[in-house]
Amino acid sequence: xxxxxxxxxxxxxxxxxxxxxxxxxxxxxxxxxxxxxxxxxxxxxxxxxxxxxxxxxxxxxxxxxxxxxxxxxxxxxxxxxxxxxxxxxxxxxxxxxxxxxxxxxxxxxxxxxxxxxxxxxxxxxxxxxxxxxxxxxxxxxxxxxxxxxxxxxxxxxxxxxxxxxxxxxxxxxxxxxxxxxxxxxxxxxxxxxxxxxxxxxxxxxxxxxxxxxxxxxxxxxxxxxxxxxxxxxxxxxxxxxxxxxxxxxxxxxxxxxxxxxxxxxxxxxxxxxx
Amino acid sequence: xxxxxxxxxxxxxxxxxxxxxxxxxxxxxxxxxxxxxxxxxxxxxxxxxxxxxxxxxxxxxxxxxxxxxxxxxxxxxxxxxxxxxxxxxxxxxxxxxxxxxxxxxxxxxxxxxxxxxxxxxxxxxxxxxxxxxxxxxxxxxxxxxxxxxxxxxxxxxxxxxxxxxxxxxxxxxxxxxxxxxxxxxxxxxxxxxxxxxxxxxxxxxxxxxxxxxxxxxxxxxxxxxxxxxxxxxxxxxxxxxxxxxxxxxxxxxxxxxxxxxxxxxxxxxxxxxx
Numbered sequence: 001x002x003x004x005x006x007x008x009x010x011x012x013x014x015x016x017x018x019x020x021x022x023x024x025x026x027x028x029x030x031x032x033x034x035x036x037x038x039x040x041x042x043x044x045x046x047x048x049x050x051x052x053x054x055x056x057x058x059x060x061x062x063x064x065x066x067x068x069x070x071x072x073x074x075x076x077x078x079x080x081x082x083x084x085x086x087x088x089x090x091x092x093x094x095x096x097x098x099x100x101x102x103x104x105x106x107x108x109x110x111x112x113x114x115x116x117x118x119x120x121x122x123x124x125x126x127x128x129x130x131x132x133x134x135x136x137x138x139x140x141x142x143x144x145x146x147x148x149x150x151x152x153x154x155x156x157x158x159x160x161x162x163x164x165x166x167x168x169x170x171x172x173x174x175x176x177x178x179x180x181x182x183x184x185x186x187x188x189x190x191x192x193x194x195x196x197x198x199x200x201x202x203x204x205x206x207x208x209x210x211x212x213x214x215x216x217x218x219x220x221x222x223x224x225x226x227x228x229x230x231x232x233x234x235x236x237x238x239x240x241x242x243x244x245x246x247x248x249x250x251x252x253x254x255x256x257x258x259x260x261x262x263x264x265x266x267x268x269x270x271x272x273x274x
Numbered sequence: 275x276x277x278x279x280x281x282x283x284x285x286x287x288x289x290x291x292x293x294x295x296x297x298x299x300x301x302x303x304x305x306x307x308x309x310x311x312x313x314x315x316x317x318x319x320x321x322x323x324x325x326x327x328x329x330x331x332x333x334x335x336x337x338x339x340x341x342x343x344x345x346x347x348x349x350x351x352x353x354x355x356x357x358x359x360x361x362x363x364x365x366x367x368x369x370x371x372x373x374x375x376x377x378x379x380x381x382x383x384x385x386x387x388x389x390x391x392x393x394x395x396x397x398x399x400x401x402x403x404x405x406x407x408x409x410x411x412x413x414x415x416x417x418x419x420x421x422x423x424x425x426x427x428x429x430x431x432x433x434x435x436x437x438x439x440x441x442x443x444x445x446x447x448x449x450x451x452x453x454x455x456x457x458x459x460x461x462x463x464x465x466x467x468x469x470x471x472x473x474x475x476x477x478x479x480x481x482x483x484x485x486x487x488x489x490x491x492x493x494x495x496x497x498x499x500x501x502x503x504x505x506x507x508x509x510x511x512x513x514x515x516x517x518x519x520x521x522x523x524x525x526x527x528x529x530x531x532x533x534x535x536x537x538x539x540x541x542x543x544x545x546x547x548x
Contacts, residue, residue, distance in 0.1 A: 109500040110500045145419050145457040149482055149500045155457055155458075156459070182422075184419070185430070210423045215485070225423070226384045231386075
């Protein structure tokens with residue numbers, strides 16, 4: 001059954017990477033998209049508060065800021081630098097009017113995953129005062145296990161939920177991304193648990209292509225792959241989640257398309273498959 | 275602490291793919307390798323029983339046959355074909371003198387993973403009479419979640435252990451491969467559980483490179499990546515496992531090397547890192 005309404009459709013700026021944030025905002029609004037998730041690189045050289053107003057003037061909700069994280073590092077100095085960068089991300093989200101920052105938590109190749117996980121908890125705890133002061137939340141995004149070497153030591157929703165419980169802060173929740181989590185036999189029960197923890201802050205959609213030919217930039221548009229999108233969305237909404245469905249696609253192939261045509265494809269794919 | 279002894283060193287024929295099985299057997303034996311795991315493609319056109327004798331005449335233990343599996347399919351006819359191929363693999367293992375067949379269980383893109391898992395259980399159950407008659411066992415190999423679309427719907431050791439329990443057969447166990455499982459936060463406890471189930475049949479080693487540039491053929495030689503090999507081996511041996519450490523590396527880069535030099539590197543990497 002197609003989605004008649006686009007009320008919950010959000011697109012990440014990185015999905016239409018060739019466009020500036022100003023172009024993306026105008027085009028998204030004209031296409032009926034209701035939300036935008038902002039990647040920090042698109043803010044370079046802009047007045048952030050003014051950019052937030054521009055987005056809202058287009059009728060767009062600012063859904064989240066991508067991204068903070070990357071807390072683990074080999075030295076104390078580098079871990080302090082990561083904390084500083086996350087404080088900056090929280091300040092940017094506050095200026096932009098984004099309710100939360102998505103965290104790609106980080107990992108150091110060769111450092112035990114248990115140590116990286118400890119450094120992630122320490123890093124999040126170190127920036128919580130900034131969250132309390134600004135009201136900006138943090139959304140831990142568990143990443144696919146194929147990124148456990150260098151991008152995130154948090155690789156299942158169960159681990160993210162465990163971290164939420166360990167941190168016991170109303171400012172820490174989770175971003176559920178189907179690309180990272182669709183394979184997990186515990187996914188349904190962990191989504192339900194995330195809901196009970198009142199921690200489900202964001203829901204990201206795309207698809208997994210067969211074959212996938214690049215570790216980072218070969219995601220599929222919804223309907224191009226094997227992820228049971230309707231099933232997972234039903235699990236997410238069974239928790240009471242009524243937030244945006246955020247289209248986050250990294251794809252060299254799709255970035256090479258005419259982006260106006262691509263935007264129409266995204267809207268259609270959302271109607272048909274999400 | 276380096277491994278002084280090569281007593282537990284086994285190499286998969288696919289690791290030195292450019293070599294025929296006859297060449298591999300002679301070279302492995304000369305290098306002090308004690309075990310060989312045979313990939314079925316190397317047996318094409320050979321008398322299998324005679325090849326088994328050749329391997330043993332070189333002083334090599336035949337550790338396992340790779341591989342069976344790929345049980346899920348869209349049609350009844352294709353699932354029956356898969357069962358037939360697995361019966362053939364069991365017969366080949368028996369003729370070769372290999373104690374077990376490693377199973378890459380299979381998945382069908384777009385078919386629910388739960389359905390593929392059911393078809394895997396049904397497929398294994400269908401070939402168990404052949405195992406009972408021949409004494410050949412089956413080793414379920416959980417594959418990395420990045421292969422959940424098309425290669426295996428069994429992606430954690432926990433799932434493999436669950437299947438062993440569901441099948442309740444002395445002829446079904448598990449192959450633990452560090453490449454697929456190293457990231458799993460439940461790995462230590464699931465290895466221990468596998469041991470308690472008396473199901474740990476095989477232990478495969480290689481390494482995970484950063485960055486990894488190909489989904490199939492960019493594995494690292496032990497020491498080239500981030501997998502905590504000594505730690506995982508300690509967990510495996512804590513179960514009482516005293517079997518072979520099987521070097522299974524798919525690598526376009528390493529296959530392009532002089533294979534005699536590569537074999538020396540494998541032996542050294544085994545001494546230094548496994």
